[in-house]
Amino acid sequence: MNTHQKFKTYVPGQHVVRGIPFKAHKIDGFTPEMLEQHFEQVYGGAVRRLNEIEKQIARDDRNDALLAEHLTVANLVILHELHFLSLGEEGGEELSDSALTQAIEAVFGSVAAWRVEFSSMATLGEGGWAILAWSDRFGRLMNVRTIDSAQFLSDAVPLLVLDMGEHAFSGDFGLDRMGYVSAFLQSVHWVRVAERFHRSLGGAVVNEKADPNQISISELKDSLDRGDDVLVLDVRHDDDCERYRNRIPGSEWHDSFDVAAWANDLPKDKPVVVYCMYGFWVSQKAAEELRMYGINARSLSGGVTAWRAMGYSSSSDIE
Ligand SMILES: [Fe+2]
Numbered sequence: 001m002n003t004h005q006k007f008k009t010y011v012p013g014q015h016v017v018r019g020i021p022f023k024a025h026k027i028d029g030f031t032p033e034m035l036e037q038h039f040e041q042v043y044g045g046a047v048r049r050l051n052e053i054e055k056q057i058a059r060d061d062r063n064d065a066l067l068a069e070h071l072t073v074a075n076l077v078i079l080h081e082l083h084f085l086s087l088g089e090e091g092g093e094e095l096s097d098s099a100l101t102q103a104i105e106a107v108f109g110s111v112a113a114w115r116v117e118f119s120s121m122a123t124l125g126e127g128g129w130a131i132l133a134w135s136d137r138f139g140r141l142m143n144v145r146t147i148d149s150a151q152f153l154s155d156a157v158p159l160l161v162l163d164m165g166e167h168a169f170s171g172d173f174g175l176d177r178m179g180y181v182s183a184f185l186q187s188v189h190w191v192r193v194a195e196r197f198h199r200s201l202g203g204a205v206v207n208e209k210a211d212p213n214q215i216s217i218s219e220l221k222d223s224l225d226r227g228d229d230v231l232v233l234d235v236r237h238d239d240d241c242e243r244y245r246n247r248i249p250g251s252e253w254h255d256s257f258d259v260a261a262w263a264n265d266l267p268k269d270k271p272v273v274v275y276c277m278y279g280f281w282v283s284q285k286a287a288e289e290l291r292m293y294g295i296n297a298r299s300l301s302g303g304v305t306a307w308r309a310m311g312y313s314s315s316s317d318i319e
């Protein structure tokens with residue numbers, strides 16, 4: 001978005017249905033009657049209800065129940081549109097987008113394994129939605145199963161949406177949920193799904209570049225659990241030690257104001273991890289100084305605060 005972008009003036013209650021994005025008689029395994037009924041009655045009904053709710057809110061005639069319904073109905077509109085967009089004519093498209101394929105493989109191992117998990121989640125419970133979504137926060141694709149349309153992972157971008165409401169399949173499939181899910185997955189419009197995926201990646205840090213001079217909490221935890229020969233040093237300032245008197249187990253305190261006094265006593269042949277309270281400049285600066293003495297030192301990202309937040313054990317050896 002550029003700074004000159006114009007935003008449309010919001011007028012409540014002006015939503016219009018978005019047309020069915022396919023010729024209904026060309027979706028394999030589905031009858032046009034069922035798809036059209038779903039589109040006109042359920043999706044159309046959600047759009048109409050959303051307009052009413054918006055107008056009511058604009059009149060200042062609002063209450064908790066209405067605001068909750070607003071969220072549900074707004075999601076019903078969005079999810080139905082994405083459900084229809086997820087379907088492609090004549091067996092859909094093959095998944096040929098390499099980035100989306102890799103993102104699926106990174107989480108599920110393979111596209112086939114993703115399909116198995118998605119199908120089993122979709123058929124678990126009645127109603128609701130099965131959604132393949134991208135989360136910026138978690139930096140990965142997720143299969144999200146929601147029964148309540150108002151409940152959805154807050155930063156997730158839904159990519160592939162499958163309506164599990166009985167109205168979406170019973171006309172053609174009876175109560176055969178798995179038959180419905182299989183037919184749907186046979187007809188996915190992967191080109192559109194992949195387009196949404198690429199748009200959703202706008203702000204995501206997909207491959208966060210690790211700072212070689214820092215070690216993550218989980219990396220240190222794994223290393224200590226394995227019994228690796230690593231020297232862990234607490235370089236917190238006195239007042240931080242006062243506030244939180246526990247240490248990461250096995251660590252010793254050293255004075256970060258006088259690294260020169262102790263740097264040469266450290267072994268040069270083993271990895272050293274220094275931590276402070278939050279992992280900012282105290283430990284980073286100490287590690288940097290230690291490296292000048294030829295010590296293989298890294299600072300702990302997030303510091304002892306992050307260690308605590310993970311619930312990892314600490315020893316209380318500060319007297
Ligand atoms: Fe529906």
